[in-house]
Amino acid sequence: MSNILMIVTGANTLTMKDGSQHPTGFWAEELVTAHRELVAAGHTITIATPGGVTPTVDAGSLDPSQAGGDAQARELADYLDAIAGDLAAAVPVADVDAADYAAIVLPGGHGPMADLAFDANVGRVLIAADTAGAVIAPFCHGPAALLSAKLADGSNAFAGRTLTVFTDEEERTGGTGENTPWWVESALRAAGAVIDSAAPWSDHVVVDGNLVTGQNPQSSVSVARRVIDALAA
Numbered sequence: 001m002s003n004i005l006m007i008v009t010g011a012n013t014l015t016m017k018d019g020s021q022h023p024t025g026f027w028a029e030e031l032v033t034a035h036r037e038l039v040a041a042g043h044t045i046t047i048a049t050p051g052g053v054t055p056t057v058d059a060g061s062l063d064p065s066q067a068g069g070d071a072q073a074r075e076l077a078d079y080l081d082a083i084a085g086d087l088a089a090a091v092p093v094a095d096v097d098a099a100d101y102a103a104i105v106l107p108g109g110h111g112p113m114a115d116l117a118f119d120a121n122v123g124r125v126l127i128a129a130d131t132a133g134a135v136i137a138p139f140c141h142g143p144a145a146l147l148s149a150k151l152a153d154g155s156n157a158f159a160g161r162t163l164t165v166f167t168d169e170e171e172r173t174g175g176t177g178e179n180t181p182w183w184v185e186s187a188l189r190a191a192g193a194v195i196d197s198a199a200p201w202s203d204h205v206v207v208d209g210n211l212v213t214g215q216n217p218q219s220s221v222s223v224a225r226r227v228i229d230a231l232a233a
Contacts, residue, residue: 001041001042001043001044002043002044002101002102002103002231003043003044003046003100003101003102004038004043004044004045004046004101004102004103004104004105004227005045005046005048005096005098005100005101005103005104005105005125006031006034006035006045006046006047006048006104006105006106006107007048007049007093007104007105007106007116007122007125007145008026008031008047008048008049008055008087008090008106008107008111009024009025009026009049009050009055009109009111009112009114009115009116010049010050010051010053010055010056010090010111010115011024011025011056011111011112011114011115012024012025012056012111013114014110014111014113014114014176014181015114015181016176016179016180016181017178017179017180017181018179020179022110022176022179023058023059023060024056024058024109024110024111024114025055025056025057025058025059025109025111026055026056026057026058026061026107026108026109026111027058027061027107027108027109027140027141027217028057028058028061028062028067028076028077028080029061029067029068029072029076029217029220030107030108030109030139030140030142030217030220031057031080031107031109032076032079032080033220033221033224034105034107034137034139034220034223034224034227035079035083036079037221037224037225037228038105038224038227038228041228043103043228043231045086045105046091046101047086047087047089047090047091048090048091048092048093048096049090049091049092049093050092050093050094050115050116050119050121050122051092051093051094052090052091052092052095053090054087054088054090055087055090055111056111057080058109058110058111061076061109062076062077092121093119093121093122093125094121096121096125098124098125098126098128098129098132098134099128099132101129101134102134102135102231103134103135103136103137103227103230103231104125104126104129104134104135104136104137105137105138105223105224105227106136106137106138106139106142106143106145107138107139107140107142107220108138108139108140108141108142108144108166108217109140109141110141110175110176111141112141112142112144112145113141113144113181113182113184116142116144116145116148117144117145117147117148117184117187118147118148119145119148120148122145122148122149123148123149123150123157126145126146126148126149126157127149127151127157130149130157130158130210130211133210134210135210135212135227135230135231136210136211136212137211137212137213137214137223137224137226137227138165138213138214139205139213139214139215139216139219139220139223140165140166140214140215140216140217140219140220141165141166141184143163143164143165143166143184143188143213144165144184144187144188146158146163146188146191146193147187147188147191155192156191156192156193158191158192158193158211159191159192159193160192160193160194161193161194161208161209161211162193162194162195162196162206162208163188163193163194163195163196163206163208163211163213164195164196164197164198164204164205164206164213164214164215164219165184165185165188165195165197165213165215166184166185166215166216167185167197167200167215167216168183168184168185168186169200170200170201170215170216171183171184171185173200174200174201185197197215198215200216201216201218202215202216202218203215203218203219203221203222204216204218204219205219205222205223205226207226207230210230212226212227212230
């Protein structure tokens with residue numbers, strides 16, 4: 001079985017267009033689903049965050065209205081409680097050697113827009129993993145982290161690659177709306193990525209070589225299973 005690195009946002013707020021602070025963090029369903037599926041398949045997960053901070057769950061993602069009901073919200077909270085020690089022991093991304101991992105998984109929430117998208121150490125790890133052919137699997141807002149992967153000439157290491165991400169339409173209609181400080185889909189397009197989007201809120205995964213991306217929370221299970229399949233190949 002394989003060692004997998006899960007890079008999780010360390011941010012707990014996102015500065016909005018109007019300057020206000022929007023509480024955020026990682027999206028519970030995305031982290032829990034990926035972690036649970038990968039561990040069940042026998043893989044070992046190391047959690048990393050910028051600075052090694054303990055990641056914050058987006059409180060909205062544990063709200064029954066967002067989590068799919070009371071039972072689902074409790075299930076997510078219980079799973080996070082069960083792995084609280086692993087979350088608290090997150091290693092600093094700066095200390096990560098990508099060669100130690102067969103896959104890099106990046107769940108979303110709006111937090112990656114505040115830190116992972118601009119973190120040079122995240123970029124270093126992603127570029128090294130991509131060069132080595134390791135599986136790279138960001139989903140929902142997780143692909144914002146790909147923006148940090150800048151080459152020496154300033155271009156993006158994932159320019160020309162086909163991927164999916166939480167769309168601008170989904171952001172406008174079910175995310176943070178017009179007060180969103182920047183649009184992840186648009187930013188990735190501007191960086192040279194080829195975006196393949198499906199209908200809003202549909203389960204959609206795109207595989208381009210070692211790059212596995214999912215569009216939204218509805219795609220979490222499919223992303224995890226594609227990673228499992230890729231590691232078994």
